[in-house]
Amino acid sequence: MKYLISSIFFLFSINLIFSLNAEIVYIEGTVDIRPGSSSLREAQIGDVLQLGDTIITGMDGYCELILQPGSSIEIDGDTVFAYQRGSTSVDKEPENIFHIALGRVLYKFGIISSDEPAITTPSSTCGIRGTEFSVVAGADGQSLYVVTQGEVAVESQGQSVSLTQQEGVEVFRDGLGAKFAVLQGNIDYSLWRDQAANRALEDPAGGMASVITLLEENLKWAEYFWNLWNDNTAAMQVLAQDISALRDQGNSDGAQELVDQQFLPLKQQTIAAALNYRYYALSILSLRRYMVTDFYISVRTSHWLQGFPQDFLDRYNEFTNLYENRVVPFLVEADI
Amino acid sequence: MKNFFLLLGALALFLSCSTIAEKAAIEEADLLLTSLDNNDLDKAISLTARPFLFEGEILLSQGLVSQLWTGLASMGLSDASIDHVSLIDQDSYMTFDNSWEAATWFNKYTDYKTLMVFYNWQNREIVLLVDRNKATQRRILGFSEVLP
Structure with missing residues (x-):
């Protein structure tokens, strides 16, 4: 978050x-x-x-x-x-x-x-x-x-x-x-x-294995775009300081050139990175909300008295651990 | 002396309100369990709020709520006996799941008046979360087996 x-x-x-x-x-x-x-x-x-x-x-x-x-x-x-x-x-x-x-x-x-x-x-x-x-x-x-x-x-x-x-x-x-x-x-x-x-x-355990594969694929891109967003944001701050320094020196043409050729393209790329890491994080949330919950309800209610089959439980725990540790940082209360 | 009686009256009123609220919550929870045993899924769905918390999972769609109640229908849940009723506290989410999702769901969809109705059933403890707001039609907010 x-x-x-x-x-x-x-x-x-x-x-x-x-x-x-x-x-x-x-x-x-x-x-x-x-x-x-x-x-x-x-x-x-x-x-x-x-x-x-x-x-x-x-x-x-x-x-x-x-x-x-x-x-x-x-x-x-x-x-x-x-x-x-x-x-x-x-x-x-x-x-x-x-x-x-x-x-x-x-x-x-x-x-x-x-x-x-x-x-x-x-x-x-x-x-x-x-x-x-x-x-x-x-x-x-x-x-x-x-x-x-x-x-x-x-x-x-x-x-x-x-x-x-x-x-x-x-x-x-x-x-x-x-x-x-x-x-x-x-x-x-x-x-x-x-x-x-x-x-x-x-085959809920097999289904969960497939969902974990989808989670990992989406997570890879969420983290990639998050890092890109982070790097770009830092680079934009440095550029903003350079532009400001050029303006202070009275070099407004040089400042404008930096804005047009570097700052604005970087800003566009940064907006895209922000959209994308959020998109991939929300795709994982959707996997949990509709596929994992579906598997969980099916298995839980059909094995209420005897407990979860171990193979399903292992994969469910693997999914929720990945989710809690690496996906939750991308989410906010409003997503819930 | 007068103040003492006023205080006593206020305390009695508070306790009776609390008892009435608890009784209403138990009735609501019982109604859900009876609906499930009678295989009256439409009734059970009509009592269920969404997003609904089932252990560590959040159910947004009516289809998933229906799937849950279908899976638990006719299991003899109305044989469950009341253990106790309590107001939620800041750690209540852990009764459902010790996770960010459960904690966030509690923070967003419950308030200090939400009641937890605990039942004993087949040597297990189960809990239903009940909204005390009478104006709300769907007052069953969550369901879980209480994990040790």
Whole structure:
């Protein structure tokens, strides 16, 4: 938490700069919204999605958002959908991200532009080149992509596959599966989610091992961007002193040159680093909140009297120790 | 002498309020346990606040709350007998989990009036956290087995 306090100013300004105009236009059943730094509340028609918001639908819930005329997002029941900003890989600039921690979301994009958000699940990333597709995130961490119209590129663990109309692919714990043809209306998403939940129950220790791998991957980048942010902040302070000294000497042209050529680019890079370490830390929080909690409840309630199986307990403890010691420093009370 | 009786009256009023609050909390906790035994998950979910603390895990979605109560339904929880009721204190989070998340959750979602209702059940101790605010519909804030 100490890490975040020092960069909170950047994050407030970032929130204002990058907000998308996605508005809730239809709600059925239980639909809650958790603004980034506030408590859970009931979502309302007319709510505009802000950076950091998470929409959580109940078992009977359904929610539709309009991004712009012709583009919409439909969120099924028992789904966790978050609007974030960060870099989906280290060589990319921060971008808008729609993250599905659990459940199913149908995207319909009328006009494709370079500003379209990246779509992610706990184990995969998808670039939009198409217009209508479903993304499902299962309780076991696996994902399913199905394209109805257009084209979508799915990436996981260094592999990628391009899907066109009426094609789908599953993303397993160890990477992408083979793409398959989809007959229109022939995918039973509820059945797929039930099967994912059953897989989670059949091998919770294996599931926890996969979550630990995801945690380690995200943590590596959270720490990398934190160090970068820290180094850049120190370098900016030195530059600010140099600029001030040049101005004091009456060399305003030299000062301006330093501002334009070094200070401002460094500032941009520093803002991106702050966004990114926070993005990766919150991705780990999401892993805990929806996947680990799911595994924990399943195992705990099915072994209430006899106690946890040792293999699950070992991995759960490994996850929580890593979380407590290396992730918590990136979090604040508002995240809870 | 007059002051003594006033003080005594105030003390009696305080104790009766405290007793009424404890009784209401027990009734709320009992209602949840009975709902689970009757497999009335809708009722159990309707009593449950979110974010809900289950041992060291925080449940944000209704689906996870439903999963928890489904897993504990029909286990005979209504056979549990009341052990005691207490107000929370600064260390109460450790009854659930000795972690930053549990401590932060307590700090954010409970107040000094929140009650802990302890039960004995099948040679174990379990605890339910109950919000005393009558205006709140969902008053069950957390659930845990009390770890030794």
